[in-house]
Amino acid sequence: MPELPEAETVRSQVEPHVVGATIIESWAKTPHLTSPSVSEFIERTRGQKIVAAKRRGKQIYFPLENGDNLLVHLGMTGKLSIEDDSEWKPEELHRHVHGVWRLSNGKRWVFTDPRTFGELAVSRDLPFLTKMGPEPLDEDFPVEELVEKLGRKNVKIKAAILDQSLIAGLGNIYADEACFRARIHPETRASAISEDKLRELLGHMRPILEEAIQGRGSTLKDGGYQDANGDYGTFRPQMYGRTGLPCVICETPVQRGVLGASKSARSFHFCPSCQKL
DNA sequence: CTGCTGTCCTGTACGC
DNA sequence: TGCGTACAGGACAGCA
Known part of the structure; x- marks a missing residue:
């Protein structure tokens, strides 16, 4: 997507x-x-x-x-x-x-x-x-300001980083990816995460997004996304869409969970061993 | 203000 | 085979 x-x-x-x-x-x-x-x-x-x-x-x-x-x-x-x-x-x-x-x-x-x-x-x-919140690709992406803002949020961290008014541009794929690289369980309350861990999470965003742009985005197994030339993206997320497949770090099967009520549910993907609540 | 839920839409996948 | 149902989710309205 x-x-x-x-x-x-x-x-x-x-x-x-x-x-x-x-x-x-x-x-x-x-x-x-x-x-x-x-x-x-x-x-x-x-x-x-x-x-x-x-x-x-x-x-x-x-x-x-x-x-x-x-x-x-x-x-x-x-x-x-x-x-x-x-x-x-x-x-x-x-x-x-x-x-x-x-x-x-x-x-x-x-x-x-x-x-x-x-x-x-x-x-x-x-x-x-x-x-809209700041652009993670900007040189002056205000990490310290966001650490403070996130620290006051009582929502689950994945919901917080999907909020476009807080940070611009992340959707389900790259939010899962950022949580995984920072070893944070997506359902952890933002306010319960240490400042260092939040800095780490925010620090992973730009490299992930730059890598994905290099690959012209992600096309999932549904083949849904095509770029303007009709080509598929080549970035391969390590979490999103890999339910049941081995974690790239520890080989524990990736699990899928759901954020929110059934009608407005958003899936999330995580390694139960690398990302503990 | 904050956090949470329902809503929009249709192609695809799956179960019986 | 064919039908019904669940599922995918970005953004926003509305509610407590």
């Missing part, structure tokens, strides 16, 4: 094709993932020149020449791809295509999302820039 490394991979792959190009035709169709509305989205993106390709956390956005921004969130199953343009009719598009932009450079830019947890938007403001 797309988290920071997958979003960064897609952003960097799309960047050379879209920056400097003008959207000569814009098309969208799905009201519940398009804002402010399908018609306004189309009107405000058509004719605009794309001036940059940026990312914040898992959010990808493209500043436009007139000051608006085209926002794309990949959600669970969203994909952006660049194709050679040709004549097409909306009724011929695959049902999971939710956005198409024809560009002045002869390319066609397509957003697909089977589960429609993604988002398309055109927006002048970017409230997530300030609402």
Whole structure:
């Protein structure tokens, strides 16, 4: 599923094709993932020149020449791809295509999302820039400030590091990975973890994410994630999706657990020997 | 404010 | 074989 490394991979792959190009035709169709509305989205993106390709956390956005921004969130199953343009009719598009932009450079830019947890938007403001927590990849990632914040949290540590307002970009895969590398059980209360251990956890985030970006993200055994070229990511998590397989450190079978109530459950993966409660 | 739950969606996997 | 059901989870609304 797309988290920071997958979003960064897609952003960097799309960047050379879209920056400097003008959207000569814009098309969208799905009201519940398009804002402010399908018609306004189309009107405000058509004719605009794309001036940059940026990312914040898992959010990808493209500043436009007139000051608006085209926002794309990949959600669970969203994909952006660049194709050679040709004549097409909306009724011929695959049902999971939710956005198409024809560009002045002869390319066609397509957003697909089977589960429609993604988002398309055109927006002048970017409230997530300030609402979102710091970027783990930034040089000045404020470890000491986060140690203090986490130390006041009574939630389980995995829930805390998934909270985008605290730290930007981690999802289920990389949160499990960070807990494992720091030898912390994902259900440990954040406030019960020593400051040194929290520093260690925070310190693992950047290397994990950088490694994952090097591999163009993670594609799990469901084959769900593909980058903008349609290729699979090659980063292999050591915990996520490895239930029952041996821990890479001690060979104890990896266990799967569930955070939260059944309807809103999130799975977590851990080594019961390396990560004790 | 904090922490927790339900909700949205559909392709895939699995049990009977 | 075919059907029904569980499962995957990012972000946010709503509640105590």
